[in-house]
Amino acid sequence: MRATLALWFLVFSGFACNYMIRINLNIAIVDMTTVRSKTSGAHMCPNSTAFSSIRPADSSSRKTEFQWTDRERAMVLGSFYWLHWATQLPGGILARTYGAKRIFGFSNLFMFVMSFVMPFAARWDIKALVAARALQGLVGGMAWPSVHHLTAHWIPPNKRSNFITAYLGSSIGVAITYPLCGLIMEQWGWSYVFYVSAVVGVLWFLAWWLLVYDTPAEHPFISPNELAHITSSLTSMVSAEPLPIPWKSVLTSLPVWTALFVQWGTGWALHTLMTQTPTYLNLMFGWSPQTVGMWSGIPHFTRFFFSLFLSFGIDSLMSTGLYSRTCVRKISTNICTVAQALLVLAVVYAGCDQILVNVFLTLAMTASGASTSGPLSMMVDLAPNFASVLQGFSGIIGVVPGMISPFVLSYFTNDNNTVESWQHFFALSAVIIAMPGLMYNFVGSSELQPWNAPNGAVVNQELAITANGLTTKK
Template structure:
């Protein structure tokens, strides 16, 4: 998806488009309640058949309608194509160069993207995967009720993502905030903001209504990730955005099985408010630390290694600086020698 974003979407409209990635939240919002009803009435097998059929229909539509770049699309207008191409400028190369693995893996913004997404996803997965169990064991909800509860926050997550992406793109278009600061603002909202709501959930006790409110807000506010770390990946390197996203997703995927392990370790045969409080506190720490680190260290500017020319220019600049420093050093040495000679001559006289 990030390759498509880099090839199709003007820089100041990326936040809004990347929000479409969170369409999965709409799918979850619809699927959870339906699955709860289907399992309760017909059994779990039907859920897999219906989900598989829906995915197949989606794939057919994608295959027929999606093109890699504006030049290949047969139905867009000439003006639209020119607008997209001109807005992207030279940031997207026509011919891909070898992947600069070393530069990518050591870049601080890439590393901070990993940190931010690990933290955000830890909080999100804690709620998405284990939220139904929390409400079942602590608040006594059945599968149909937890299905309805699990769907609503994800629908709101998509809604908040769209609203915040509009704000982010407006700040960029109007020049009221720089691109790096927009990404930091969004990351602070989706990580640190989620952390505060997670704390509220931790101290909800047996009050189910308070727990519902805090869980819903904690999931919903994570939607700002589409304007933050997700969009930042395309900002720093349109040419290798897909590679970077693949690296990040590979690492972040580990959170998907680590969070249930932690929850299981803390709550197995010990389903108490205190133990679940520990679960939510761990998630809160991940969210706070990752958000603070990203906002402090990350910088979402286009990287020199995004293109071979950029690397070459950077190398040339480095060589020029080295030559300049060497020349200045040589001049200083010559000056020192002349001053020493003059001093010796004066002494001899």
């Protein structure tokens, strides 16, 4: 399984670089501009001393280049997602025509190149920075759905949850980027955050272009045994040639719409925590960029390892034949929605306790690791022939929260950041995250859909899984 393992590593590192680019501004902005607060001290919790060894940043001597309002900050942080949704569906469709190697590779490469531009755009005008980020997000939108096309053509159903943990290279990218960028800002300044991220990304692209192939059959070094295993596992589910997209069936499918609703909730959770945590920790406790980076990054490490651990458990449950695919997806979905919402709500009650705030933020992000075994696997489960197209729809829904969340926060803070205003925002977020998961328990499904073979050759779920040496109980 060497070819599949190599593919996992390159997808993993590709998502790590992708997220390094999309979130580098989230940590850089801590050093780019000063956030306004009602409190007279350096931060919203001046009497918080739980971590006595952590020294707050000296805000009196710290100068920033830009004086942005909360709304301008929201505009800068959310601009990446303004057009990011628009290329999700086209990215999935283009991957079917030109292959995921090209679409994922060049989409990422454009983001890397644009990262070099960000410091110049910021110093020219805030509107230029917003425009550059919006353009970066537009082209970058094609990355996620295109990789689902690779997954559908390379990975057998009972190994899908484990392979999709590669998507959480995104978490490792975030986990490394935050502390690394905090250190870079301390040493060289915020502009080098963008330069270093870009260089790392370009190096990844070179490896991707040389080593990745769209299908196992195209791979020149894959072993005959590995090729035979993959081909026999997918023959009954995945067509060798692109099939016409059954748009009516897709758009009227209750399982698809339920999965999209779940994607909305998990998208809100991910983008809210990923985007706002650095600013929140800086505002709450007045920590330096390096300290903020470290504590913002730790939850993404735990998210990845929890995802890896859970994926083995979920795939093992499916392999026993005792649990339906929908059943195991419900387990994962409840963890990354309902359980995560409770942990986000706990942040509200943690108040200014540094230990509890960081514990609950870490556990909340960790719980979102269940998304690889839940929401991210659903679209491949429902129709592997159209996985990239379904993920395109999913991507549209999933990234909209990244655009909206900063503005919702700015409504609560309104240039006067207080503990209470942030708590109200987190409480609302908890409700938004939990509702889709609760709905999925009643009407959700991850079973293979009849329209996966729109040419009339309806694929039977039970026969398809039997062909892989498994039996599924409904």
